Amino acid sequence: MSDSPSISAEERKRILRERRAAKMAKGNATSRLNTILTQGNSVKDVSSVKSVLDQEPTGATATTTGNHDLDPDHHDIEGFINTPGINASNDSVALSNSEDIDEMFKKIFGGQVPGNGTDGAGSEDPLAQMMKMFSQPGAGTGTNTPFSEDPFSAQPEEFKYQQQLVQYNTYRHQVWKFRFLAVRYFALLANFIYHFYIIGDSISFASSSHQFIRELIPVEPARSFFTLFSTIEVVIIASYYFLGTKEGFFSTATSNNFVVKLLDMGSMVLPQLQQFKTIAVRLLGYYELLAVLLGDLSLVVVLFGLHSVLGN
């Protein structure tokens, strides 16, 4: 045992470091752990452990050591510490991590998607839609990740589906609108015809442009008509609102509205506009209900007009 006087302290430290690394390489780290276990553990048939230094590299970083001299005392030892067992363990961890990053992103962004895109207002949240778009896995090979060059080209089927979904919702909206229109007109006409025939005389259930005639008319028949009219309107509008919210066709209709589109465009420049979008969507929904009421009132006006013209 002798120190070589010609070696500097720095050189000595470096050689010692390399010697320590060499003793951990090529599966020796695991064998050291197992030696300690074998000699000291009270449970002899303990299953063998594996060192963190001997974890299998998962990617292409695993390089062969070639014909490097593995003698720890040899000065030409630099190549040795590049073996997968020592420094590459870090790289392999990093590499596997990098491979997992896409998976991680998918998990992160996938967690942000609130629903299936058809749940009314939730499907209108642009961030949710964006997150959903990001979370779509690459088509086919899986190499086309959500963060690859063109994320929008990742899933044409998905976009086609979304397009069809919007069309379907619009169609359903129209169907329901027509059904309600039929019910409304039927109820209104029934209400009108009922009062027209029950009351019988031509003065009690008629409109007039002369105030003295209007004052002659008993109030009760008209009040009965309008009570029934209001009840029918309340029931119809409430049902329409309930169905519209439940089935989600309100949101489809409002998203196509030019006010909402204008707000969307405006918020690209002025992000604060985004907060008004929710209010606009809600107001547009109420506007649709108001339109129902106004439409029915118009019909009543027309019916009374016809009655007053034809009745005279």
Place this chain on the structure above:
Amino acid sequence: MDFELEPTLESIVQQDTLKWIFVGGKGGVGKTTTSSSIAVQLALNHPNDQFLLISTDPAHNLSDAFCQKFGKDARKVDGLSNLSCMEIDPEAAMSDLQQQAQQYNNDPNDPLKSMMNDMTGSIPGIDEALSFMEVLKHIKSQKVDENDDKDKISYRTIIFDTAPTGHTLRFLQLPSTLQKLLSKFQALSGKFGPMMSMLGGGNQQEMFDKLNEVQKNVTEVNEQFTNPDLTTFVCVCISEFLSLYETERMIQELMSYNMDVNSIVVNQLLFADDDEKPCKRCVSRWKMQKKYLDQMAELYEDYHLVKMPLLGTEIRGVENLKKFSKFLLTPYDPKVNGDLVTSLEEK
């Protein structure tokens, strides 16, 4: 070529370039005593330089070791003017950071916030990194003189008394992961920047900035911690099976982070061979200790293996630490230095 490695920490104490010394090991093996002893010896051997000893173990023992109350801010040790101590809980530092973030952004439905939380939960080591960055930030804010540079650490060497958990330095494997993650984020930021800005009201820019800062700091710290001229790790153990096994595992884990480990301190040795009136229990236990010491000598022939005695009393107070720590630099000889066992002043 064979080297005779001295069984002391002299190389560490005398090394001028060392900026960081970590002391770690299983619970109850004497980490705090060893880290305090190393700090005391550094302070004594370099009276013109300032040293800082930090406990990152939530169960702080530095106050107990020095018989003096220490807190979150560096405080000089009574009787050693060039040594300061502080006790930091990295978890608490982390929750402080989270609270700050919460104050800044208290919207529980903020998707970016939830995304950030998911992300920190998904990257192994980022918790430790963020905690450690907070600790480092706090260290940087500690100044010996008022005139010290704000962004520079004022101490020549900082000694860490680490927590017994094994993953204290797990974040050292983080930079490459973080680098890849950030490049993805940056690509995303370039592509969807305006849209993200619209949705997040500008918060995402701060998130990127924060991640960039973390990445820069982690890379910088990683470079320092994996440089053996600047950083070393001292393993502390006792001569028993579990301690030896855990020490070997810790060394291997540290090597996987490319961190330098060249010294092992074996504490609580009985040296019962030379007792005048040997107690049976001590003899028997010393026999067991010798068995593991032999194993260590074989396993760690390329390490500085420092053997420290078990003393009659607890090692508390600066004077006792001075007496004990001497044997980190001069090998303890039970025949010559045997009176140390009973000579410590009880605190």
